[in-house]
Amino acid sequence: MTALPVPVITIGLLVASNVFMTFAWYGHLKDKSVPLITAIFVSWGIAFFEYCLMVPANRIGYGTFNAAQLKTIQEVITLLVFAVFSVLYLKEPLMWNHALGFAFIALGAFFIFHKWV
Secondary structure (H helix, E strand, C coil), X not given: CCCCCHHHHHHHHHHHHHHHHHHXXXXXXXXXXXXXXXXXXXXXXXHHHHHHHHHHHHHHHECCXXXXXXXXXXXXXXXXXXXXXXHHCCCCCCCHHHHHHHHHHHXXXXXXXXXXX
């Protein structure tokens, strides 16, 4: 049995960690009747699992990716996960300006990953 390639493991862990992170940071917005202190502690609890995935993702991925590439992958995944979360969980539509902003960030990712000579 062969192990999964480092980029697959790294990106998979980053996606999973971002799902936790997005719920920790934004999940409480759906029900603002929950007391703020409760939202804070629940968010901290969720964020613990995000860290349990994020730290290994960066540790495993570093070397295959440099730090700037890891951060760029993280940010692109964050936006993709947030876009899905925003539409499906918060029921907020994505507008043309959101898509354009995300496209500019993707363009930035191109510049980070392109091999310049």
